[in-house]
Amino acid sequence: MKKRILISDIAKDLGISVTTVSFILNDKAKEKRISDGLTKRVLDHVKKVGYKPNQLAKSLRTGKTKILGLLVEDISNPFFSNIAKLIEGKAYASGYHIIYCSMDNDETKSKELIQMFYDRQIDGFIITPSEGLDETITQLQQNNVSLILFDRYLANVETNYVITDNFKGAYDATDHLIGQGFKRVGFVSLYSDQTQMRDRLEGYMKGIDKYKKQAFIKKVQQDAPEEERVREIDEFIEDNRLDAVVFATNYLAIDGLKAVKIYQRKLPAMVAFDDHTLFKLYEPSITVVSQPIAEIADELITALLGQIQGKNKKLKQVVLPCELKVRESSLISAN
Amino acid sequence: MKKRILISDIAKDLGISVTTVSFILNDKAKEKRISDGLTKRVLDHVKKVGYKPNQLAKSLRTGKTKILGLLVEDISNPFFSNIAKLIEGKAYASGYHIIYCSMDNDETKSKELIQMFYDRQIDGFIITPSEGLDETITQLQQNNVSLILFDRYLANVETNYVITDNFKGAYDATDHLIGQGFKRVGFVSLYSDQTQMRDRLEGYMKGIDKYKKQAFIKKVQQDAPEEERVREIDEFIEDNRLDAVVFATNYLAIDGLKAVKIYQRKLPAMVAFDDHTLFKLYEPSITVVSQPIAEIADELITALLGQIQGKNKKLKQVVLPCELKVRESSLISAN
């Protein structure tokens, strides 16, 4: 970490021009037919003196920053922080850095953040879009920005995305519960038109319809105070005498568990979406529809880097399977 | 998001020089005694055409990137992801972006990551240092890099840091347990010489000594397979017939709960360090020593930005209080 060495220092040390050094450093030695001997000498010297090109200068010149933007709903939700950690690792391995933020499903904040990241000239975006972003995302695409969505997508904009089969996940959960013999199976979701929420609701409906059961659907306001959300969920379960509930997200399920604790209820049978440490250790352990985090991260980075490097021209729209992890909370014997 | 506008376009549009525009844009209008009228005209025009300075060019020129590096132990640990979210918010509010990574308490990885971030010329570092980083951190300081540590510090390097009173937190936890009447109170920690671990152990010892009790101390290897850690913790509790345990981190406590589940044990009385959704909802709810996340984030950003802007010259070493949140798991009546 001594005084910064410049490419011109390297050139001077070796008595050659900066051009040659630059070519060699950018893997153009072969192409420019620079002798192997010289190439090796330069590379050795660069390593010896620890020369590191100034990324800023490089970026200014090339227009590439080697920075990716990760814009998630909420980095403090373990589902997203776990994915973030995986993405980060893969990005670093490819020489990319990640700048990130939480958009909190807030349209205005989301737009501002996307604009900020765009102004930073990041090389690519990984986004969990909140609603109302159709135009913003379209504009990014028109400006030839590499981007990929995940967790949800925009129904009216053709983009790359990686999602999971939310419909089947919710269907499986519902089918599993009713198949066990539960009679009154409810569904707790959000006021949200996001695709993952819509698909989960539809999956639940299909499960309900398969058995010709009545649907019980409760939506809560994501930004309502916790106390209120918890109370509403409790009322929903009690008023309808539900014996089983499918929760559309992990934090809704957590709200449900809070309701049980606060109002001292008997826990209904339940399935949550997205795994969580809590669900594994809760007594009874909570059955979940688990999304394949590692595969999601993998597909995202692979697709985005491919796009940045101009490889995959065609749309990449990946739907990964969810897995129903049956634990104790959904078994009728345990009730 | 149209074709990029340059500062020279603004100058041309208004028939003035780029210098004047640059001065005005960098709040030097007053200092350079540029007329209010012109200043306003420029600002209005800039806003109207949506001109945004190219950060790269600006950074190359000034050497400032307006990027902060957040290097935590593990972004998927809710303690860190919650702090990360708060820091992120505050940083954006001041025009800074955050790039982050998880160092996983791995010395080699930590050094590489710090070097990568340094090469990126970020304006400041926020770091939870793993062991063996004394020299690396010292070098950063010698290179006049702004930095602040948190969660732990380096005993042999004088740096800014924000930590909590781990000693008192562990002491309070131990005192609370023994004060309730528990007889055999153990402590589960890591093989680690990090300051927060050392302080927590000492706090436990002081609590034990106060009552002239025997200490039971178990350290586990952080990178051991989960199964092994869980088994060791179980053996520790069983072999020593402990009726209460203080866990030095949230994930150790989670391992403890896993042990209870897997080996079907009666839960001993317990206190965990750092709060977690699980601890609030577990049955019984788990008593924790909680660190003031919002204050930590606040102090970190304030101190770091102050340092970057050349304000606080002297060392900023903040010790925040922990809070013992007594819940059910540590009450003797509940046992």
Next chain:
DNA sequence: ATGAAAGCGCTAACAT
């Protein structure tokens, strides 16, 4: 096969 030099967009010293 290698070198000279322009230029990425901005800031700020210097000139007026």
Next chain:
DNA sequence: ATGTTAGCGCTTTCAT
């Protein structure tokens, strides 16, 4: 009070 211009460190065209 405002303009001219060098230069931040790199890549790449053009010339040899």
